Amino acid sequence: MTEDSKDLHSVTNLKGVGPKISESLMSLGIQSVQDAMFHLPFRYEDRTVLTPIGDASYEKSVLVEGEIVKSTVVFRGRRMLFTEIYDGTGRLTMRMFNFAMAQHKALKEGLMIRCYGPVTPGPNGKQMIHPQYKVFDKSENLDIDSNLTPVYPTTAGLQQGKIRKVIHDSIAYCDKHDLLKESSYLNTESGFIDLWENLKFIHNPPSDIDIQTLIEGKHPAQRSLIKEELVAHMLCAGILKNELEGRSGPTMDKISNAEEKFTSSLEFNLTGAQKRTWGEIKSDLTRNQPMRRLLQGDVGSGKTLVGALSALHAHENGWQTAFMCPTEILAEQHHLSLSEWFSSLGLKVELLTGSTNTSDRKEIITKLKGGEINILVGTHALFQEDVIFNCLGLTVIDEQHRFGVHQRFSMLEKGGTKNQSPHQLIMTATPIPRTLAMTIYGSLETSIIDEMPPGRRPVETSARPNSLRQKVIKRIKEVCLSGQRVYWVCTLIEESEELEAQSAEELFKEISGLLPEINVGLVHGKLKKKSKDQVIKKFREGKIQLLVCTTVIEVGVDVPEATLMIIENPERLGLSQLHQLRGRVGRKADSDSHCLLLYKEPLSSLAEERIKTMQETNDGFEIAEKDLQLRGAGDIYGVRQSGLMDLKIANPIRDSDLLEEAQKDAIAIAKNDESYAKTIVLRWIGSRVDYSES
Ligand code: ADP
Ligand code: MG
Numbered sequence: 001m002t003e004d005s006k007d008l009h010s011v012t013n014l015k016g017v018g019p020k021i022s023e024s025l026m027s028l029g030i031q032s033v034q035d036a037m038f039h040l041p042f043r044y045e046d047r048t049v050l051t052p053i054g055d056a057s058y059e060k061s062v063l064v065e066g067e068i069v070k071s072t073v074v075f076r077g078r079r080m081l082f083t084e085i086y087d088g089t090g091r092l093t094m095r096m097f098n099f100a101m102a103q104h105k106a107l108k109e110g111l112m113i114r115c116y117g118p119v120t121p122g123p124n125g126k127q128m129i130h131p132q133y134k135v136f137d138k139s140e141n142l143d144i145d146s147n148l149t150p151v152y153p154t155t156a157g158l159q160q161g162k163i164r165k166v167i168h169d170s171i172a173y174c175d176k177h178d179l180l181k182e183s184s185y186l187n188t189e190s191g192f193i194d195l196w197e198n199l200k201f202i203h204n205p206p207s208d209i210d211i212q213t214l215i216e217g218k219h220p221a222q223r224s225l226i227k228e229e230l231v232a233h234m235l236c237a238g239i240l241k242n243e244l245e246g247r248s249g250p251t252m253d254k255i256s257n258a259e260e261k262f263t264s265s266l267e268f269n270l271t272g273a274q275k276r277t278w279g280e281i282k283s284d285l286t287r288n289q290p291m292r293r294l295l296q297g298d299v300g301s302g303k304t305l306v307g308a309l310s311a312l313h314a315h316e317n318g319w320q321t322a323f324m325c326p327t328e329i330l331a332e333q334h335h336l337s338l339s340e341w342f343s344s345l346g347l348k349v350e351l352l353t354g355s356t357n358t359s360d361r362k363e364i365i366t367k368l369k370g371g372e373i374n375i376l377v378g379t380h381a382l383f384q385e386d387v388i389f390n391c392l393g394l395t396v397i398d399e400q401h402r403f404g405v406h407q408r409f410s411m412l413e414k415g416g417t418k419n420q421s422p423h424q425l426i427m428t429a430t431p432i433p434r435t436l437a438m439t440i441y442g443s444l445e446t447s448i449i450d451e452m453p454p455g456r457r458p459v460e461t462s463a464r465p466n467s468l469r470q471k472v473i474k475r476i477k478e479v480c481l482s483g484q485r486v487y488w489v490c491t492l493i494e495e496s497e498e499l500e501a502q503s504a505e506e507l508f509k510e511i512s513g514l515l516p517e518i519n520v521g522l523v524h525g526k527l528k529k530k531s532k533d534q535v536i537k538k539f540r541e542g543k544i545q546l547l548v549c550t551t552v553i554e555v556g557v558d559v560p561e562a563t564l565m566i567i568e569n570p571e572r573l574g575l576s577q578l579h580q581l582r583g584r585v586g587r588k589a590d591s592d593s594h595c596l597l598l599y600k601e602p603l604s605s606l607a608e609e610r611i612k613t614m615q616e617t618n619d620g621f622e623i624a625e626k627d628l629q630l631r632g633a634g635d636i637y638g639v640r641q642s643g644l645m646d647l648k649i650a651n652p653i654r655d656s657d658l659l660e661e662a663q664k665d666a667i668a669i670a671k672n673d674e675s676y677a678k679t680i681v682l683r684w685i686g687s688r689v690d691y692s693e694s
Pocket of ligand 1 (some may be wrong): 268269270271274297298299300301302303304305429453454558
């Protein structure tokens with residue numbers, strides 16, 4: 001079976017995968033059953049032992065089982081379902097906010113229930129909030145899992161149980177059709193590696209395995225997959241590099257007075273670092289080689305402006321620019337800034353996102369093709385096939401780490417011809433160590449904005465335990481009444497966007513009740529775009545003073561009057577993410593800004609260290625360094641979350657001892673077996689990598 005026959009094995013061949021689920025899978029990069037096999041767990045749950053309730057400690061996830069002694073619906077601001085469970089050693093309350101009456105009915109007193117989830121302290125002692133559970137009769141004998149339960153990265157609308165089933169079924173499908181069974185010859189030292197066995201193992205490790213080894217990514221099955229993934233990215237970078245070397249770029253050597261006009265229209269001067277980095281970019285643009293440059297600068301250092309200067313230069317030379325953003329909110333904001341900056345210069349700036357309505361979209365596509373649009377700002381929507389530029393000369397990618405590799409390829413293809421590629425400017429606030437960048441991106445020049453605009457003030461950061469919540473709320477009130485604005489960020493509860501939205505909604509209700517004199521707004525990922533827009537607009541205008549939000553606010557939102565940020569459960573976030581969030585405040589020249597980390601006790605030593613670092617420094621580079629150092633312990637999820645790159649299993653910091661070997665293998669494979677190289681890249685980087693067949 002060759003990889004070319006991939007399309008024959010679409011996930012839609014699996015039972016229960018219809019259009020809706022396949023769309024969610026697509027957004028995870030899963031199109032074929034093979035792709036599904038390479039969608040790897042980011043952690044495991046141990047449901048192989050039952051824990052007596054009396055022994056369950058807080059903050060640890062456990063499997064418990066007991067009799068339902070009471071199940072009642074109560075109103076405490078909102079409807080809640082409390083179910084009390086007793087197992088002879090202790091009592092536990094299961095608490096749910098979102099439930100159907102049928103669920104309540106099924107939780108009959110006298111029946112048995114088995115739940116899995118983290119135990120937290122509640123009003124009646126131990127509790128689990130929205131655990132996974134199963135109700136059964138005393139006469140029934142429920143089996144206990146014999147294998148560890150994998151937990152997968154997922155997306156809104158695709159529940160963990162569903163994706164687990166898709167992957168489970170994919171294994172059976174591949175087995176039946178003999179897919180992925182060909183051996184790898186990758187590891188020259190230890191001989192053949194059985195890719196198939198390794199994959200099966202990772203998806204379903206037996207319970208007797210040392211879970212610590214798995215968590216640390218040190219199991220041999222993991223190690224060999226890690227190496228292959230690194231090789232895949234190196235090959236991909238090499239292919240990309242070769243592709244580019246054979247192509248020319250749009251020469252933009254005309255210098256007009258538009259730049260001067262634009263910069264003098266701004267109410268501020270460029271910083272020295274902005275001038276220098278723009279100079280570096282400009283010199284690339286005037287050459288006939290496609291530029292590939294990373295613009296690195298801390299949150300708030302003014303990268304957008306440098307991107308804008310590049311787009312203006314492209315326009316003056318007769319080329320269009322695609323300005324890509326990872327989120328709609330950010331795209332809208334950039335669209336707004338660019339329109340404001342450039343309207344008097346006569347540039348036409350448009351916005352295209354997933355929520356652009358059909359008729360507007362049609363019009364934009366027509367105008368884009370006709371060359372009437374000069375800058376198109378947008379999200380992933382720009383990748384769609386029917387989005388065709390008239391003369392794309394430059395792609396600016398903001399916060400690049402959120403885009404996958406296949407999308408980098410796809411944007412290359414939008415250049416128009418086989419022999420020419422647009423210039424690429426990649427802007428990021430995450431410092432990527434140079435060696436790492438080379439490994440993953442191939443050739444990539446770097447420009448660094450190492451200076452903040454004047455008036456930017458360090459954000460004073462402090463930490464408070466949740467028990468001081470009432471004091472924090474009092475402080476919010478004072479800040480809002482003094483005419484300033486406040487963010488309150490609810491953080492992501494692992495893989496569930498649903499639960500995150502829910503906790504934001506709850507907080508919104510609670511605070512609105514407690515602070516009737518303040519206008520409170522709410523934004524989270526589950527809201528319709530229109531209502532999100534309205535809320536953010538009102539917050540910007542000051543009609544809303546307190547914005548309860550989820551981490552959707554993380555990138556780009558710019559409201560200088562906001563001088564206080566509360567981050568709830570900061571212990572859940574990595575350092576880089578905390579720093580990104582904090583960068584939303586500290587933008588008002590004449591006021592001090594504060595960030596309050598409202599944490600839940602007890603803190604793990606790692607979380608404590610992170611919180612300490614946040615209090616000690618505002619320097620993004622220092623924070624990034626510390627971040628990588630702290631992650632050395634094997635926080636796979638953390639690296640992925642930070643989005644350093646689009647990796648499924650490898651953590652280039654943790655696995656740095658494999659880099660050299662992987663590089664050797666990549667060179668050998670690229671030299672000796674081109675088709676195998678392609679196989680590996682397709683395997684790991686997904687079926688959407690789009691090679692030009694030159
Ligand atoms: P980031 O690098 O995080 O993307 P932005 O580009 O969003 O930062 O810039 C943050 C804010 O700083 C924006 O409001 C922008 O208009 C402003 N800004 C950019 N450059 C300067 C400058 N040279 N002087 C003053 N303010 C600036
Ligand atoms: Mg930015």
